[in-house]
Amino acid sequence: MSRPFRRLTAALVLALGLSGCAIGQDGPPSVPVSLLEEAPSPVRAGELVWRGTVHLRDANPDFGGLSSLRVSPDGTQFVAISDRGKRVAGRLSYDRDGHLSGAGGYSINPLLGTDGQPLPGLFNDTEGLALIGPWPGDGWAVSMERRHSILRYPPALAGSAAVLLDAPAGFADLPFNAGIETLTALPDGRLLAIAENDAGQGRHRAWVGGSGAWVEFSYQALPPFLPVDAARLADGSILVLERRVGLLGGWGSRILHLDAATLSASLVPGGLMQGREIARLQPPMATENYEGIDTRPLPGGGVAVYLISDNNFKPVIQRTLLTMFEWRP
Numbered sequence: 001m002s003r004p005f006r007r008l009t010a011a012l013v014l015a016l017g018l019s020g021c022a023i024g025q026d027g028p029p030s031v032p033v034s035l036l037e038e039a040p041s042p043v044r045a046g047e048l049v050w051r052g053t054v055h056l057r058d059a060n061p062d063f064g065g066l067s068s069l070r071v072s073p074d075g076t077q078f079v080a081i082s083d084r085g086k087r088v089a090g091r092l093s094y095d096r097d098g099h100l101s102g103a104g105g106y107s108i109n110p111l112l113g114t115d116g117q118p119l120p121g122l123f124n125d126t127e128g129l130a131l132i133g134p135w136p137g138d139g140w141a142v143s144m145e146r147r148h149s150i151l152r153y154p155p156a157l158a159g160s161a162a163v164l165l166d167a168p169a170g171f172a173d174l175p176f177n178a179g180i181e182t183l184t185a186l187p188d189g190r191l192l193a194i195a196e197n198d199a200g201q202g203r204h205r206a207w208v209g210g211s212g213a214w215v216e217f218s219y220q221a222l223p224p225f226l227p228v229d230a231a232r233l234a235d236g237s238i239l240v241l242e243r244r245v246g247l248l249g250g251w252g253s254r255i256l257h258l259d260a261a262t263l264s265a266s267l268v269p270g271g272l273m274q275g276r277e278i279a280r281l282q283p284p285m286a287t288e289n290y291e292g293i294d295t296r297p298l299p300g301g302g303v304a305v306y307l308i309s310d311n312n313f314k315p316v317i318q319r320t321l322l323t324m325f326e327w328r329p
Contacts, residue, residue, distance in 0.1 A: 029090075029104035030054040033321060035286050046279030048255070048305060048325035052100030053286060056320040061313075062086050062108050064320055067181070068129035068229050069292030069308040072136075078103075078322075079157065080292060080308060081142060085111045085124030087158040092322075098298075100324035109158035111142065114151075116161040123147040127291075128183025128229070130191055141165070141191055143180035148172070150183070150191065152211075168193075168207045168214040181291070184230040184238065192238070192267075194219045194227045208267045217271035225254050231294045233303060236260035240275055241293040241307065251287040253307070255279040257329070278327065281307075288321045302328040 033053040036043050043050040056063075065083035071092070072078070080088045087109045093102040110118040111126060119126070128143035140153045142162070148171040151162035171179070175197050182194035186208070194206040202223040207214045221227055225242035232238050242254040256275030258266075266273035281287050288309035296304050305325040311318035 027057065029058060029106065030056050030102045030322075032101065033286055033319075035323065036284060045281050045285065045325065046255075046277065047329075048279040048327050051098070051304070051324040051326050052094075053321055053323040054100060054103050056090070056103050056106075056322055057315075058106050058108075060106075060108055063088065063106065064311045064313045064315060066308050066320060067127045067291045067310050068183070069294045069306060069322075070129060070131050070135075071294045071296055071304075071306050073134075073296050075296055075304060078294075078306075078308075079129070081111070081126045081129045083125050083127070083310065083313070085119035085126050087111055100322070103322060111151075111153070111158060112161050114162050114164050119144075125177075127179070127181045127196075128193070129292075130183045130185040132185050132189065141183060141185065143183040143193060145179040145181075146176055148174050148179040150180070150193070165211040168209075168216060170205060170207070170216060174205070181226075181228045182230050182240065184232055186232065186238075186263075187236055192230060194230070194240075196226050196228065198223065198226065203272075206273060215267065215269050217266060217268065217273060220272055220274040222254065222277075225252070228291045229293045231305075233295055234297055236263070238263060239278075239293060239295060239305065241290060243290055245289070250283050251289055252282040253280070253287065253290045255293070255305070279325070286321070288319055290321075290323075298326065302326050 033055050035050045066080040070079045089107050091105040095101045113119050125145040126142050127145050130141040131137040132139045140157045142151045150165045154160050178197035180193045181196040184192050192208050195204050202221045204219040206219045207216050225244040228243045229241045230238050237259045240256045244252045257278050258275040290307045291310040292308040294306050305327050307323045309321045311320045
Protein backbone atom coordinates (compact mmCIF):
# COMPACT_ATOMS: atom_id res chain seq x y z
CA MET A 1 0.00 0.00 0.00
CA SER A 2 1.32 3.48 -0.86
CA ARG A 3 2.20 6.04 1.80
CA PRO A 4 -0.93 8.26 1.43
CA PHE A 5 -3.15 5.31 2.37
CA ARG A 6 -1.06 4.48 5.43
CA ARG A 7 -1.20 8.09 6.64
CA LEU A 8 -4.98 8.13 6.28
CA THR A 9 -5.65 4.95 8.27
CA ALA A 10 -5.57 6.45 11.75
CA ALA A 11 -7.42 9.56 10.60
CA LEU A 12 -10.19 7.45 9.09
CA VAL A 13 -10.80 5.68 12.38
CA LEU A 14 -11.12 8.96 14.27
CA ALA A 15 -13.15 10.77 11.65
CA LEU A 16 -15.51 8.00 10.62
CA GLY A 17 -15.83 5.90 13.77
CA LEU A 18 -15.30 2.68 11.80
CA SER A 19 -17.50 -0.09 13.17
CA GLY A 20 -16.61 -3.70 13.81
CA CYS A 21 -12.93 -2.99 14.51
CA ALA A 22 -10.81 -5.86 15.77
CA ILE A 23 -9.60 -5.53 19.34
CA GLY A 24 -6.82 -8.05 19.77
CA GLN A 25 -6.49 -11.43 18.06
CA ASP A 26 -7.60 -13.88 20.75
CA GLY A 27 -10.40 -16.34 20.04
CA PRO A 28 -11.27 -18.49 17.03
CA PRO A 29 -9.23 -18.26 13.79
CA SER A 30 -12.18 -16.73 11.93
CA VAL A 31 -15.40 -14.92 12.83
CA PRO A 32 -18.39 -14.44 10.49
CA VAL A 33 -19.12 -10.84 9.48
CA SER A 34 -22.28 -9.42 7.90
CA LEU A 35 -21.73 -7.53 4.67
CA LEU A 36 -24.77 -5.35 5.27
CA GLU A 37 -26.65 -5.32 8.57
CA GLU A 38 -30.43 -5.88 8.57
CA ALA A 39 -30.54 -6.34 4.79
CA PRO A 40 -32.96 -8.64 2.97
CA SER A 41 -31.49 -11.74 1.38
CA PRO A 42 -29.77 -12.01 -1.02
CA VAL A 43 -27.36 -9.13 -0.48
CA ARG A 44 -26.00 -7.87 -3.78
CA ALA A 45 -23.11 -5.72 -4.87
CA GLY A 46 -23.80 -4.91 -8.50
CA GLU A 47 -23.86 -8.20 -10.40
CA LEU A 48 -22.42 -10.13 -7.44
CA VAL A 49 -24.41 -11.96 -4.78
CA TRP A 50 -22.81 -12.10 -1.34
CA ARG A 51 -21.96 -15.62 -0.13
CA GLY A 52 -20.22 -14.95 3.18
CA THR A 53 -17.52 -12.91 4.91
CA VAL A 54 -15.14 -14.07 7.65
CA HIS A 55 -12.71 -12.07 9.76
CA LEU A 56 -9.38 -13.95 9.78
CA ARG A 57 -7.46 -13.77 13.06
CA ASP A 58 -4.25 -15.21 14.47
CA ALA A 59 -2.00 -14.31 17.40
CA ASN A 60 1.16 -14.53 15.28
CA PRO A 61 2.42 -10.94 14.75
CA ASP A 62 3.34 -11.86 11.16
CA PHE A 63 -0.30 -12.61 10.35
CA GLY A 64 -1.82 -9.77 8.34
CA GLY A 65 -0.91 -7.30 5.63
CA LEU A 66 -2.28 -9.65 2.94
CA SER A 67 -1.96 -8.14 -0.51
CA SER A 68 -2.82 -10.88 -3.01
CA LEU A 69 -4.84 -14.09 -2.97
CA ARG A 70 -5.06 -17.42 -4.78
CA VAL A 71 -7.75 -20.02 -3.99
CA SER A 72 -7.72 -23.72 -4.95
CA PRO A 73 -10.28 -24.91 -7.54
CA ASP A 74 -12.28 -26.77 -4.87
CA GLY A 75 -12.25 -23.72 -2.60
CA THR A 76 -10.74 -25.53 0.38
CA GLN A 77 -7.30 -23.87 0.37
CA PHE A 78 -5.92 -20.38 -0.06
CA VAL A 79 -2.46 -18.86 -0.46
CA ALA A 80 -1.69 -15.18 0.09
CA ILE A 81 1.39 -13.03 0.49
CA SER A 82 2.01 -10.25 2.96
CA ASP A 83 3.68 -6.86 3.03
CA ARG A 84 6.42 -8.44 5.17
CA GLY A 85 7.55 -10.98 2.62
CA LYS A 86 5.60 -13.93 4.01
CA ARG A 87 3.55 -16.73 2.48
CA VAL A 88 0.31 -17.11 4.42
CA ALA A 89 -1.80 -20.20 3.68
CA GLY A 90 -4.89 -21.73 5.24
CA ARG A 91 -8.04 -23.75 4.78
CA LEU A 92 -11.59 -22.57 4.07
CA SER A 93 -14.92 -24.07 5.11
CA TYR A 94 -18.51 -23.60 3.94
CA ASP A 95 -22.02 -24.16 5.25
CA ARG A 96 -24.52 -26.58 3.72
CA ASP A 97 -25.56 -23.94 1.18
CA GLY A 98 -21.97 -23.45 0.00
CA HIS A 99 -21.54 -20.08 1.69
CA LEU A 100 -18.13 -19.22 3.13
CA SER A 101 -18.34 -19.81 6.88
CA GLY A 102 -14.84 -20.23 8.29
CA ALA A 103 -11.09 -20.30 7.85
CA GLY A 104 -8.18 -21.68 9.86
CA GLY A 105 -5.15 -23.97 9.87
CA TYR A 106 -2.91 -21.04 9.00
CA SER A 107 0.77 -21.44 8.15
CA ILE A 108 3.17 -18.52 7.82
CA ASN A 109 6.57 -18.89 6.15
CA PRO A 110 9.13 -16.36 4.91
CA LEU A 111 9.75 -15.87 1.21
CA LEU A 112 13.41 -16.19 0.31
CA GLY A 113 15.47 -13.96 -1.92
CA THR A 114 17.84 -15.00 -4.67
CA ASP A 115 20.49 -15.66 -1.99
CA GLY A 116 18.28 -18.18 -0.20
CA GLN A 117 17.81 -15.87 2.80
CA PRO A 118 14.53 -14.27 3.97
CA LEU A 119 13.75 -11.09 2.06
CA PRO A 120 15.39 -8.24 3.99
CA GLY A 121 13.66 -5.50 5.97
CA LEU A 122 12.90 -2.48 3.82
CA PHE A 123 12.83 -4.56 0.65
CA ASN A 124 10.40 -7.30 1.68
CA ASP A 125 7.16 -5.59 0.59
CA THR A 126 5.66 -8.30 -1.61
CA GLU A 127 2.42 -7.18 -3.29
CA GLY A 128 1.42 -9.30 -6.30
CA LEU A 129 1.14 -13.09 -6.54
CA ALA A 130 0.69 -15.01 -9.80
CA LEU A 131 0.13 -18.76 -10.02
CA ILE A 132 1.84 -20.17 -13.11
CA GLY A 133 -0.41 -22.77 -14.74
CA PRO A 134 -3.45 -24.47 -13.17
CA TRP A 135 -3.49 -25.24 -9.43
CA PRO A 136 -1.20 -26.41 -7.82
CA GLY A 137 0.76 -24.80 -10.63
CA ASP A 138 4.22 -24.94 -12.08
CA GLY A 139 5.43 -22.23 -9.72
CA TRP A 140 4.73 -18.67 -8.68
CA ALA A 141 5.72 -15.13 -9.58
CA VAL A 142 5.83 -12.43 -6.88
CA SER A 143 6.11 -8.68 -7.44
CA MET A 144 7.90 -6.43 -4.98
CA GLU A 145 7.51 -2.74 -4.21
CA ARG A 146 10.39 -0.41 -3.28
CA ARG A 147 12.83 -2.75 -5.01
CA HIS A 148 10.63 -2.96 -8.11
CA SER A 149 11.10 -6.49 -9.41
CA ILE A 150 9.45 -9.85 -10.06
CA LEU A 151 10.71 -13.02 -8.38
CA ARG A 152 10.03 -16.52 -9.70
CA TYR A 153 9.51 -19.39 -7.24
CA PRO A 154 8.96 -23.16 -7.56
CA PRO A 155 5.58 -24.70 -6.61
CA ALA A 156 6.32 -24.74 -2.85
CA LEU A 157 6.72 -20.93 -2.94
CA ALA A 158 8.23 -20.73 0.56
CA GLY A 159 11.48 -22.47 1.45
CA SER A 160 13.23 -22.12 -1.92
CA ALA A 161 15.49 -19.40 -3.29
CA ALA A 162 13.93 -17.06 -5.85
CA VAL A 163 15.04 -16.44 -9.40
CA LEU A 164 15.00 -12.78 -10.46
CA LEU A 165 13.15 -12.25 -13.73
CA ASP A 166 14.34 -9.67 -16.24
CA ALA A 167 11.92 -6.81 -15.62
CA PRO A 168 10.80 -4.10 -18.05
CA ALA A 169 13.05 -1.05 -18.10
CA GLY A 170 10.07 1.06 -17.02
CA PHE A 171 10.09 -0.52 -13.56
CA ALA A 172 13.00 1.76 -12.67
CA ASP A 173 10.78 4.83 -13.15
CA LEU A 174 8.07 3.73 -10.70
CA PRO A 175 7.73 5.62 -7.40
CA PHE A 176 9.43 4.05 -4.39
CA ASN A 177 6.22 2.85 -2.72
CA ALA A 178 3.73 2.67 -5.60
CA GLY A 179 4.95 -0.11 -7.85
CA ILE A 180 3.44 -3.37 -9.16
CA GLU A 181 0.45 -4.19 -6.94
CA THR A 182 -1.35 -6.19 -9.64
CA LEU A 183 0.24 -9.37 -10.96
CA THR A 184 -1.45 -12.37 -12.53
CA ALA A 185 -0.61 -15.06 -15.06
CA LEU A 186 -2.61 -15.28 -18.27
CA PRO A 187 -3.66 -18.65 -19.74
CA ASP A 188 -0.79 -18.50 -22.27
CA GLY A 189 1.76 -18.18 -19.44
CA ARG A 190 2.52 -14.50 -19.87
CA LEU A 191 2.51 -12.28 -16.80
CA LEU A 192 0.24 -9.24 -16.55
CA ALA A 193 1.65 -6.48 -14.31
CA ILE A 194 -0.07 -3.16 -13.48
CA ALA A 195 1.47 -0.35 -11.46
CA GLU A 196 -0.45 1.21 -8.58
CA ASN A 197 0.96 4.64 -9.42
CA ASP A 198 -1.39 6.84 -11.44
CA ALA A 199 0.55 8.19 -14.42
CA GLY A 200 -2.17 10.81 -15.01
CA GLN A 201 -5.94 10.90 -15.68
CA GLY A 202 -6.41 7.51 -14.07
CA ARG A 203 -4.02 5.75 -16.45
CA HIS A 204 -1.55 3.28 -15.01
CA ARG A 205 1.54 1.87 -16.66
CA ALA A 206 1.18 -1.83 -17.36
CA TRP A 207 3.16 -4.62 -18.98
CA VAL A 208 2.54 -8.10 -20.33
CA GLY A 209 5.12 -10.74 -21.14
CA GLY A 210 7.94 -12.45 -19.32
CA SER A 211 11.64 -12.36 -18.70
CA GLY A 212 13.25 -10.40 -21.52
CA ALA A 213 10.08 -9.99 -23.61
CA TRP A 214 7.71 -7.33 -22.30
CA VAL A 215 5.12 -5.13 -24.00
CA GLU A 216 4.03 -1.89 -22.33
CA PHE A 217 0.47 -0.57 -22.47
CA SER A 218 -1.87 1.36 -20.13
CA TYR A 219 -4.64 0.42 -17.72
CA GLN A 220 -7.55 2.85 -17.29
CA ALA A 221 -8.90 3.16 -13.74
CA LEU A 222 -11.59 5.44 -12.32
CA PRO A 223 -9.87 7.97 -10.00
CA PRO A 224 -9.53 7.89 -7.04
CA PHE A 225 -9.64 4.09 -7.43
CA LEU A 226 -6.29 2.35 -8.01
CA PRO A 227 -5.69 -1.18 -9.39
CA VAL A 228 -4.46 -3.59 -6.70
CA ASP A 229 -4.95 -7.16 -8.00
CA ALA A 230 -6.36 -9.26 -10.83
CA ALA A 231 -7.60 -12.82 -11.32
CA ARG A 232 -8.12 -14.95 -14.40
CA LEU A 233 -11.30 -16.84 -15.28
CA ALA A 234 -11.71 -20.16 -17.05
CA ASP A 235 -12.90 -18.52 -20.29
CA GLY A 236 -9.69 -16.49 -20.71
CA SER A 237 -11.14 -13.27 -19.31
CA ILE A 238 -9.96 -11.53 -16.13
CA LEU A 239 -11.30 -9.54 -13.19
CA VAL A 240 -9.42 -6.50 -11.89
CA LEU A 241 -9.83 -5.20 -8.35
CA GLU A 242 -9.53 -1.46 -7.71
CA ARG A 243 -9.39 0.19 -4.29
CA ARG A 244 -9.83 3.72 -2.95
CA VAL A 245 -9.78 5.40 0.45
CA GLY A 246 -10.80 8.85 1.65
CA LEU A 247 -11.65 10.76 4.79
CA LEU A 248 -15.28 11.16 3.72
CA GLY A 249 -15.93 7.89 1.92
CA GLY A 250 -13.77 5.43 3.83
CA TRP A 251 -12.66 2.29 2.02
CA GLY A 252 -14.21 1.36 -1.31
CA SER A 253 -13.64 -1.19 -4.07
CA ARG A 254 -14.56 -1.74 -7.71
CA ILE A 255 -14.43 -5.02 -9.62
CA LEU A 256 -13.97 -4.81 -13.41
CA HIS A 257 -14.42 -7.55 -16.01
CA LEU A 258 -12.38 -7.72 -19.22
CA ASP A 259 -13.59 -10.38 -21.64
CA ALA A 260 -11.03 -12.37 -23.59
CA ALA A 261 -11.42 -10.35 -26.80
CA THR A 262 -11.11 -6.98 -25.03
CA LEU A 263 -8.13 -8.22 -23.07
CA SER A 264 -6.32 -9.52 -26.15
CA ALA A 265 -6.92 -6.30 -28.10
CA SER A 266 -5.43 -4.16 -25.32
CA LEU A 267 -2.22 -6.17 -24.83
CA VAL A 268 -0.31 -4.42 -27.61
CA PRO A 269 2.34 -1.68 -27.51
CA GLY A 270 0.60 1.52 -26.49
CA GLY A 271 -2.74 -0.24 -25.99
CA LEU A 272 -5.36 0.79 -23.43
CA MET A 273 -7.01 -1.75 -21.11
CA GLN A 274 -10.41 -0.72 -19.79
CA GLY A 275 -12.88 -3.04 -18.09
CA ARG A 276 -16.61 -3.10 -17.39
CA GLU A 277 -17.61 -2.52 -13.78
CA ILE A 278 -19.58 -5.46 -12.38
CA ALA A 279 -19.60 -4.47 -8.70
CA ARG A 280 -18.77 -1.69 -6.29
CA LEU A 281 -18.34 -2.07 -2.53
CA GLN A 282 -18.79 1.01 -0.40
CA PRO A 283 -20.42 2.02 2.92
CA PRO A 284 -22.85 1.04 4.41
CA MET A 285 -21.38 -2.29 3.36
CA ALA A 286 -18.67 -3.77 5.59
CA THR A 287 -15.83 -2.38 3.50
CA GLU A 288 -12.13 -2.79 4.17
CA ASN A 289 -8.79 -2.34 2.44
CA TYR A 290 -9.39 -5.13 -0.09
CA GLU A 291 -6.15 -5.80 -1.99
CA GLY A 292 -6.53 -9.38 -3.23
CA ILE A 293 -8.97 -11.11 -5.60
CA ASP A 294 -9.35 -14.61 -7.01
CA THR A 295 -12.00 -16.75 -8.69
CA ARG A 296 -12.99 -20.38 -9.15
CA PRO A 297 -15.80 -22.08 -11.10
CA LEU A 298 -18.75 -23.24 -8.99
CA PRO A 299 -20.00 -26.83 -9.45
CA GLY A 300 -23.56 -25.73 -10.27
CA GLY A 301 -22.45 -23.02 -12.68
CA GLY A 302 -21.35 -19.48 -12.04
CA VAL A 303 -18.13 -18.16 -10.55
CA ALA A 304 -17.01 -17.73 -6.95
CA VAL A 305 -15.24 -14.39 -6.47
CA TYR A 306 -13.08 -13.96 -3.36
CA LEU A 307 -11.69 -10.73 -1.90
CA ILE A 308 -9.13 -10.43 0.90
CA SER A 309 -8.17 -7.27 2.79
CA ASP A 310 -4.83 -5.89 3.97
CA ASN A 311 -5.02 -4.76 7.61
CA ASN A 312 -1.62 -3.04 7.41
CA PHE A 313 -0.64 -5.00 10.54
CA LYS A 314 -2.94 -2.74 12.58
CA PRO A 315 -5.42 -5.31 13.99
CA VAL A 316 -6.84 -2.85 16.50
CA ILE A 317 -8.23 -0.57 13.78
CA GLN A 318 -8.37 -2.75 10.64
CA ARG A 319 -9.50 -6.28 9.86
CA THR A 320 -8.33 -9.10 7.63
CA LEU A 321 -11.59 -9.91 5.88
CA LEU A 322 -12.14 -12.69 3.37
CA THR A 323 -15.36 -12.25 1.39
CA MET A 324 -16.98 -14.56 -1.14
CA PHE A 325 -19.46 -13.59 -3.85
CA GLU A 326 -21.25 -15.56 -6.55
CA TRP A 327 -21.26 -14.19 -10.08
CA ARG A 328 -23.23 -15.51 -13.02
CA PRO A 329 -21.86 -13.72 -16.11
